[in-house]
Amino acid sequence: RDLSIAVLRRYDALRRADLTADGGKQLKKLLRRKAVAEAEAAGLPPPAYVAPPKDAPVPEVPGLRILEALSASGLRSVRYFKEIPGIEQILVNDIEPAAVASIRRNVKYNGLDPEVVVPHHGDAVEVMHKHRTDRLRFDVVDLDPYGSPSIFLDSAVQAVADGGLLCITCTDMGVLAGNSTEVCFAKYGAVALKSRACHELALRTVLACVDGHAARYRRHIKPLLAISVDFYIRMFVRVYTSPLEVKRAGTKRSMVYQCVGCKSFHLQPLAKQPAGKHVPSPGTGPPCPTHCEQCGNTHQIGGPVWNGPIMDPEFVAGVLEELETSDLSPTKAAAAAKAEARGEAVPGTSSATPAPADADVAEDVRTTSCVDAGSNSARTVATSRARLAGLISVMAAELPDVPLYWSLPDLAGTMRTSCPRLPVLLKALQAAGYRTSGSHCHDSAIKTDAPPHVVWDVMRCWERLHPVAAKHRDNPGTPVHHLLKVKNKFEYDFTGQMEPKGSAAEMHARSTGGDAGAAAGGAG
Numbered sequence: 001r002d003l004s005i006a007v008l009r010r011y012d013a014l015r016r017a018d019l020t021a022d023g024g025k026q027l028k029k030l031l032r033r034k035a036v037a038e039a040e041a042a043g044l045p046p047p048a049y050v051a052p053p054k055d056a057p058v059p060e061v062p063g064l065r066i067l068e069a070l071s072a073s074g075l076r077s078v079r080y081f082k083e084i085p086g087i088e089q090i091l092v093n094d095i096e097p098a099a100v101a102s103i104r105r106n107v108k109y110n111g112l113d114p115e116v117v118v119p120h121h122g123d124a125v126e127v128m129h130k131h132r133t134d135r136l137r138f139d140v141v142d143l144d145p146y147g148s149p150s151i152f153l154d155s156a157v158q159a160v161a162d163g164g165l166l167c168i169t170c171t172d173m174g175v176l177a178g179n180s181t182e183v184c185f186a187k188y189g190a191v192a193l194k195s196r197a198c199h200e201l202a203l204r205t206v207l208a209c210v211d212g213h214a215a216r217y218r219r220h221i222k223p224l225l226a227i228s229v230d231f232y233i234r235m236f237v238r239v240y241t242s243p244l245e246v247k248r249a250g251t252k253r254s255m256v257y258q259c260v261g262c263k264s265f266h267l268q269p270l271a272k273q274p275a276g277k278h279v280p281s282p283g284t285g286p287p288c289p290t291h292c293e294q295c296g297n298t299h300q301i302g303g304p305v306w307n308g309p310i311m312d313p314e315f316v317a318g319v320l321e322e323l324e325t326s327d328l329s330p331t332k333a334a335a336a337a338k339a340e341a342r343g344e345a346v347p348g349t350s351s352a353t354p355a356p357a358d359a360d361v362a363e364d365v366r367t368t369s370c371v372d373a374g375s376n377s378a379r380t381v382a383t384s385r386a387r388l389a390g391l392i393s394v395m396a397a398e399l400p401d402v403p404l405y406w407s408l409p410d411l412a413g414t415m416r417t418s419c420p421r422l423p424v425l426l427k428a429l430q431a432a433g434y435r436t437s438g439s440h441c442h443d444s445a446i447k448t449d450a451p452p453h454v455v456w457d458v459m460r461c462w463e464r465l466h467p468v469a470a471k472h473r474d475n476p477g478t479p480v481h482h483l484l485k486v487k488n489k490f491e492y493d494f495t496g497q498m499e500p501k502g503s504a505a506e507m508h509a510r511s512t513g514g515d516a517g518a519a520a521g522g523a524g
Contacts, residue, residue: 001076002388004167005083006322007225007236008064008140010315011165012084015139016061018163024059031059037135063088066140067131067159069124069152070094074103074117076142078110081117091138093120093127128155137161144169150187150209157214157221160239166221168206171232176202178302193258193302195265196407199228199441200310201256203235204403207306208253210237220245225319226310227395228441235310248273251280254307254403257288261297261479262414264452267307267403294456294486295479309400316396323389395440398447402435405445406455416472416480417463420494422446428458428492456483457490465494 019027036046063086068077070093077092092103103119120127124143131137132155141160143149149156149168160166170176175183178194178201185191188209195201203226211221219241226235250271257266266287271280291298412419422444426436429450439445448455463484467473472480 001079002323002385003227003234003319003392004076004142005079006319006326007167008066008080008084008165009322009326010318011140011224011236011238012064012086013318014315015064015163019061027059027061030062033135034062040135064139066090066142067127067138068092068142068144069128069156070143070145071103072099074099074106074119076144077103077117078106078112081112082110087116090117091120091127092117093122093124095121095123097121124152125155128152128159132158134162138164140165140167142167146171148172148175148187149206153210153213154216157210157219157239158217162239162241164239165224166210166237166239167234168210168237169232169234170202170206173199173202173231173233176205176233190304191302193256193300195258195263195404196410196442197265197404197445199233200404200439201302201305203228203233203310204305204307205303206233207235207237207310208304210235211249211252211306214239215246215249217241218243218246220249222312223306223308223310224312224315225395227391229391244278247278248280250283252306252308253304255301255303256305256404257286257299257301259292259295259297259299261292261295262452262456262483263410264292264294264456265404266299266452269307270304294452295482297479305403307403311395311398311400313396313400316392320389320392320396323385323392391440394438397437398439399435399437399449402437402447402449405439405442405447407442408444408446411446411455411459414479415459415463415483416468416478417459417466420462424494425458425462428461428494429454431492432458432490453486454490456486457488458492460484460486460488461492462494 019030039046064084065088066077066080068074068080068090071077072094074092074094077090081087081090092107094100094103100119100121104114107114107117107119128141137159139161141156141164143152143156143166145152147170149170153168156166156168172187174180175187176192177198178184178192181191184205188205189212190205190208192198192205193201207221207223207226214221219239221237221239224236224238226237227233248271251269251273254267254269257268259265268285268287269283272283273280288299408422408425409419411425422438425446429436429446429448432450432454434448434450434454436450437447439447460483468480468484472478473484475481
């Protein structure tokens with residue numbers, strides 16, 4: 001939830017800047033729609049429009065209206081209200097009566113106004129459909145279901161305001177990672193491939209699905225941050241209304257061709273944008289021969305997936321700054337953990353509001369201390385926030401315009417040779433004139449704009465210093481047998497290179513001159 005809070009804080013600042021730009025034209029339209037909606041809710045006729053004077057000051061921006069559609073206990077919404085300034089209202093919804101009762105208890109326990117943090121019993125799809133008109137839409141819609149969010153996406157893209165934020169969590173990673181191709185196609189309209197880059201493929205599969213739902217309503221998405229953590233993925237996208245941009249939807253989706261032998265991959269956009277034209281034309285392909293040029297095997301076809309950036313670098317940098325400098329700072333959390341270990345009082349370790357002494361709030365709940373609205377201990381908070389900051393710093397260093405990545409152990413395993421250190425391989429690819437970076441999805445990932453033949457050229461150069469065993473080299477049933485028969489177009493001399501000690505993430509930090517990779521070691 002720390003990440004969601006940091007993202008919503010940054011989004012609110014971005015939203016306020018957008019609304020007040022150009023003399024506040026968008027803000028005035030928003031306030032007009034709000035006045036009409038309030039009149040309708042009260043059963044009154046819409047108020048007459050009176051144009052403000054040209055020299056009138058820009059009105060105050062209203063706070064965020066948030067829908068947590070699948071709230072369970074409602075603790076996320078409690079934290080949102082307590083830790084994000086200027087929230088106007090949160091609708092805390094769940095379909096289970098017991099969950100709604102829990103939400104009411106938690107709202108009361110934390111001393112919150114039930115007219116502002118509003119417990120609501122209802123089906124999430126119906127609630128979002130009732131708020132799909134322009135005047136009733138939410139600034140933020142948060143979906144965190146058990147498993148797949150696929151059944152909620154169509155109503156969610158309609159219920160979020162123009163320029164609003166859609167937050168989505170998926171925990172069905174087995175489906176998205178290629179273990180159940182037919183289930184993935186049924187839920188997301190895409191074929192999932194088994195790949196070392198499966199976590200990024202999962203992100204891109206869901207983004208393509210969300211954009212497809214949005215396109216049906218003349219809307220499109222812009223990812224601000226999409227991240228893979230442990231067993232789930234979490235994404236934050238802005239939703240805009242633009243029929244012209246919807247026409248370009250095909251250019252943002254690609255099929256993925258992956259070799260069944262060496263795992264080389266190619267992306268085939270479904271459409272292309274001719275220079276000087278507004279309307280895209282069908283894509284041309286395929287992007288590779290029927291049989292892999294490197295190992296001779298056939299290709300599997302997956303997708304469609306999102307081929308655009310999965311993050312906004314400027315926004316991610318802002319989120320990282322929020323994590324490092326605000327009350328969410330790992331440094332502050334670490335100091336609190338040390339104080340707790342010494343037995344000292346830690347600010348925020350007890351509930352800010354005395355619990356109401358009523359029968360429906362258990363005694364153990366009223367006396368339980370908490371850290372930062374619900375975390376277990378200061379040490380837990382410190383560990384979590386340090387890991388999160390490391391993960392976001394790695395993401396900030398990623399190449400935003402390069403889809404997918406190679407896995408260093410997989411490259412060495414396919415070549416049947418020893419595994420080179422990450423900075424050694426990165427240096428070789430950079431010497432060939434290509435860009436490289438790591439990925440937050442995998443600590444030994446290589447993101448590069450180098451084509452597959454260059455990657456394998458580098459690995460063939462490495463193999464000369466670390467020869468493949470004859471039983472693999474001479475076995476025509478292995479990919480390496482065919483890989484070693486291909487003549488290099490690029491040569492690189494690994495002789496005499498010193499290989500630094502340390503983890504792959506630490507070595508990547510040395511090779512790129514930054515701290516992002518080292519932070520990934522702590523992020524896991």
